[in-house]
Amino acid sequence: xxxxxxxxxxxxxxxxxxxxxxxxxxxxxxxxxxxxxxxxxxxxxxxxxxxxxxxxxxxxxxxxxxxxxxxxxxxxxxxxxxxxxxxxxxxxxxxxxxxxxxxxxxxxxxxxxxxxxxxxxxxxxxxxxxxxxxxxxxxxxxxxxxxxxxxxxxxxxxxxxxxxxxxxxxxxxxxxxxxxxxxxxxxxxxxxxxxxxxxxxxxxxxxxxxxxxxxx
Amino acid sequence: xxxxxxxxxxxxxxxxxxxxxxxxxxxxxxxxxxxxxxxxxxxxxxxxxxxxxxxxxxxxxxxxxxxxxxxxxxxxxxxxxxxxxxxxxxxxxxxxxxxxxxxxxxxxxxxxxxxxxxxxxxxxxxxxxxxxxxxxxxxxxxxxxxxxxxxxxxxxxxxxxxxxxxxxxxxxxxxxxxxxxxxxxxxxxxxxxxxxxxxxxxxxxxxxxx
Numbered sequence: 001x002x003x004x005x006x007x008x009x010x011x012x013x014x015x016x017x018x019x020x021x022x023x024x025x026x027x028x029x030x031x032x033x034x035x036x037x038x039x040x041x042x043x044x045x046x047x048x049x050x051x052x053x054x055x056x057x058x059x060x061x062x063x064x065x066x067x068x069x070x071x072x073x074x075x076x077x078x079x080x081x082x083x084x085x086x087x088x089x090x091x092x093x094x095x096x097x098x099x100x101x102x103x104x105x106x107x108x109x110x111x112x113x114x115x116x117x118x119x120x121x122x123x124x125x126x127x128x129x130x131x132x133x134x135x136x137x138x139x140x141x142x143x144x145x146x147x148x149x150x151x152x153x154x155x156x157x158x159x160x161x162x163x164x165x166x167x168x169x170x171x172x173x174x175x176x177x178x179x180x181x182x183x184x185x186x187x188x189x190x191x192x193x194x195x196x197x198x199x200x201x202x203x204x205x206x207x208x209x210x211x212x213x214x215x216x
Numbered sequence: 217x218x219x220x221x222x223x224x225x226x227x228x229x230x231x232x233x234x235x236x237x238x239x240x241x242x243x244x245x246x247x248x249x250x251x252x253x254x255x256x257x258x259x260x261x262x263x264x265x266x267x268x269x270x271x272x273x274x275x276x277x278x279x280x281x282x283x284x285x286x287x288x289x290x291x292x293x294x295x296x297x298x299x300x301x302x303x304x305x306x307x308x309x310x311x312x313x314x315x316x317x318x319x320x321x322x323x324x325x326x327x328x329x330x331x332x333x334x335x336x337x338x339x340x341x342x343x344x345x346x347x348x349x350x351x352x353x354x355x356x357x358x359x360x361x362x363x364x365x366x367x368x369x370x371x372x373x374x375x376x377x378x379x380x381x382x383x384x385x386x387x388x389x390x391x392x393x394x395x396x397x398x399x400x401x402x403x404x405x406x407x408x409x410x411x412x413x414x415x416x417x418x419x420x421x422x423x424x425x426x
Contacts, residue, residue, distance in 0.1 A: 147291055148224050148288065148290070148291025149222040149223065149224045149225065149291070151221045151222060151225050151244075151286070153244055153246070153286075159246050159247075160246070161244055161245070161246050162244060162245045162246075162249070163243065163244040164242055164243045164244065167243035167244065167288065195240065195242050195251040195277070207244070209225075209243050209244045209286065210243070210288075210291075211222065211224035211225045211243065211288035211291050212224075212288060212289070212290050212291040213240065213241075213243070213288075213289070213290070214290060214291075
């Protein structure tokens, strides 16, 4: 377990030789020991092609590589931090919500259109995620930022979960998501309940929801 | 049935009944839910007229269905209140959710409203049931007894319940007029028997500037 929650807004990470870690640039608050921070031009793992892919997709949040031996405190902007443990499954999260993650995780960029075609692209636009999102896969831990606290809602095949796109933070597991609309004539005449679009997540896994409808 | 998930997310279990919640405050739900906006805070034609006239407007939606619905608004802290027939006064902007047994209305607050930046009217809750009230930071509940009256900064006032008389008190002196005030020129004074909810943060008020 490389991340330890100090309080709701700070995490402490243990870095040991030969074990890399990535974090958002500028998110280090304090450190003990011999730790070096090098800006990562490629914006994460992979070679040149991954870098070009992220640039093109707009998922290129500046990252830095953290190496050495010691402990590092991370926090950013007073946002709440949630540590998510991954055991082989894939986490989908927006790149600018990533605070820090284990170097053992494989990072990738996912085109939302590949999950549900045109509706996937529409969904990305409505939820403000854009057309691409970041995926992390493998064994390790991820520290994710959110505005307000985060709750974890389990998703099981017989219990799909609907989420307000603005409050959606991340999800993991084998989950299909689609945009469901509840547009009625009331929304057309400006008398909507403010809940016209929802993300419907079904399958098995979990979704993380923040206690606010504000973006970071 | 209202439950808190953490301190900032309200979970409501619905079994076919209806709750009223602030417009757009749903963050997630399980099961089947329907959201319908109501006009005038769901108080019918009378509500439409009085809320328009008093400026105590409340954007409310009716949520009904089967399952669990989660509400949150701008990471505000949530306080659960159970009402057993008594009356509670709260600002419309601090009201997150009420269950079917609670009726809402408007009432005149007097001078206090003008100084607390909330307008001259406030929202009342009456009946038997639960309500969820939001505050900026965790709220403290202060008890008022006949021997111990309480003075509250208008910007930090959230809600009150019980048999309380409120009066407006000002500490305006010639120093305040010279611009040397301590920033605490006005207070609301509560006397009687009841509870007052105070938040650890102050809204921008007229009184706070002098």
